[in-house]
Amino acid sequence: MNIPVVKLENLKKDYYIGSTPVPVLKGLNIQVDKGEFIGIMGSSGSGKSTLLNILGLLDNPTSGCYKLDNINVESLHDNKLAELRNSKIGFIFQSFNLFPHLTVEQNIEVPMIYKEIPKRKRAQIAKKLASQVKLSHRLTHKPSELSGGERQRIAIARALANNPSFLLADEPTGNLDEQTSEEIMLLFKQLHKERGGTIVMVTHDPELERMFDRVIKLRDGNVEY
DSSP, X not given: OOOEEEEEEEEEXXXXXXXXXXXXXXXXXXXXXXXXXXXXEOOTTSSHHHXXXXXXXXXXXXXXXXXXXXXXXXXXXXXXXXXHHXXXXXXXXXXXXXXXXXXXXXXXXXXXXXXXXXXHHHHHHHHHHHHHTTOGGGXXXXXXXXXXXXXXXXXXXXXXXXXXSEEEEESTTTTSOHHHHHHHHHHHHHHHHHHOOEEEEEEOOGGGGGGOSEEEEEETTEEOO
């Protein structure tokens, strides 16, 4: 039986120019099941970024339904949304978004601090995750001492820290060269296989399409079939 982690029903998002609504997402019906590795693709202006912000609980739909682990999220207050964001979604960004003054180990621990996980346990989890992304030897280093690929590996480890319902990756290879991009995508595949987690990745790169279990293509605010 398929268990949906993400379910969107007739989801719409409008922005406004003055009082004039400009539809960006025009009634999306999307389901991502537990354990899937999904790519969301589309050209500039297709609605990818808007959809990413809604999936990440950073923006609200104008209408329609978004269920995350069967929780209706569109009507929740900010505090509850922040709690869900930290516990159920692991974010991975194109620009890594690491804290430059923190070590690798401390960067991985950040989401666990917000979840009030005890210091000793945080350190244990951080070391284990660093090992999974093949960077145990870099725990005491700062981001400025790492290559782009190593920074993204740490960002992936950090995203896994709270064992989220799904990873939400925004163009995670966009700032990397071709060889490093391939290495990062293979790491995603390996972690997906080993951990059985759910991954939703937004990308414009058609070369990555072969990596996904399934691709959802957006065009002009609609799913392209």
